[in-house]
Amino acid sequence: MDETVAEFIKRTILKIPMNELTTILKAWDFLSENQLQTVNFRQRKESVVQHLIHLCEEKRASISDAALLDIIYMQFHQHQKVWDVFQMSKGPGEDVDLFDMKQFKNSFKKILQRALKNVTVSFRETEENAVWIRIAWGTQYTKPNQYKPTYVVYYSQTPYAFTSSSMLRRNTPLLGQALTIASKHHQIVKMDLRSRYLDSLKAIVFKQYNQTYETHNSTTPLQERSLGLDINLETKFKSGLNGSILAEREEPLRCLIKFSSPHLLEALKSLAPAGIADAPLSPLLTCIPNKRMNYFKIRDK
């Protein structure tokens, strides 16, 4: 087993909390039941990790096996990343979407490999008709950096894909291209919607409600889901007070105001009754589900 692969697997396993370790290893399904039974999970973590690496060497784990483990870790720890939402569109009069998962995977991989030569692309399908894609980026001359991958969650036969915000911004256009072409769309646009919570983003984008429909006897109204969102307002600082250093500048200070809460919409609704804000609340703060945006830029009129 390659040293870099061993090191990468080791670092990935070290990140996993002990109480999740067996679940994640089972989901990975790389080490056999027999192998796992030989491990004493009550030892100190370092010893457990050593033993697991040894077993992975026995089975000759490859970089793609390691990448799959990384995807599973990320699926369990989605909130560690901030997710952007991309929306794709077809041209007018396009054929019906006959999505073929095999074709999509091949096409996606090929587009990236043709452009970059050095790239690791891995896929993991979920039961919800979504596919998780992991991309470790390299260049023509450098090997892929396994420690700064981009993750994409694509819901096939919908226009939506969620991607983890990457520091490597230069790869975003290529990623968009690969997604669009492989899924047989024409255009891709980044929505003004981002959050750590994939479930919240899904709720807004798909407007779905998972509860089963009640019978005619039920009179309870459907409730808004609690959305663990932030609202981000990019604006220029204006002050009502005279002689404020921040406001009286040649160029007004640009700032980003962030509203954050596990139950953001509920919190905003309580501002007016609490006397903190004037009612009615600015539509900027309440239009998230309708407009499907949580990132706003306020310009001077």
Place this chain on the structure above:
Amino acid sequence: MEQANPLHPDGESKGGVLAHLERLETQVSRSHKQSEELQSMQAQEGALGTKIHKLRRLRDELRAAVWHRRASVKACIANVEPNQTVEINEQEALEEKLENVKAILQAYHFTGLSGKLTSQGVCVCISTAFEGNLLDSYFVDLVIQKPLRIHHHSVPVFIPLEEIAAKYLQTNIQHFLFSLCEYLNAYSGRKYQADRLQSDFAALLTGPLQRNPLCNLLSFTYKLDPGGQSFPFCARLLYKDLTATLPTDVTVTCQGVEASSTSWEEQRASHETLFCTKPLHQVFASFARKGEKLDMSLVS
């Protein structure tokens, strides 16, 4: 009068008479008192006596009243009983009617399209079915505003709800609902066929069924005779019409030596036709029956 000291010798006789008089006086006053007391006691006794009389009279009146009441109630019951049963019957009839209405409302579910009013608009329920089997239900919660808006829904994310809404929701809500019904029923039907294939005919499949969320692209390999046949058929079914439950394009191929022979070619072509014209699980059911016939012929 002089106070007489009885022990004084001078007033002895006077004391005697006066004392005697005094004694007689007290006696009289005592007897007066006694007779007064007696009188008052007699008066009290008299009063109590009258009270007793009154109470007795009252008791008798009440007793009489109770008797009277009982008698009249009995008479009432005798008269009223038939009326009370009528009331009970009416109540039962009303409850029966209510149950009927509830049942009708539930039955509307089976027509596929039902709805109920909500505080903001209407919640429509679409119940899908295929070949007489009731399948999944989906709902769309509409808010009646200008413009008409979808508040919540349980339509799967890959059904083009937004497209259908963009076309019809504002102008012709009936068209919107019927179009959505079409898509959902067709999707349910395709899904049903794929599920049935996976669950009932796994023995004839030689690999996993490849399917996509809309169930409009199915790809699988199968053998008519899992024991005997050496190479499987490969089938690829495309459903380009999302409102249909039968495929628009079918390709069946067979790799291997036998592929070139005419009998295999005939079979291949006939399978293509079958998949185009009959629901998927029914085609496989006929394969299974043919297999049984083959087995029978081997035995006899």
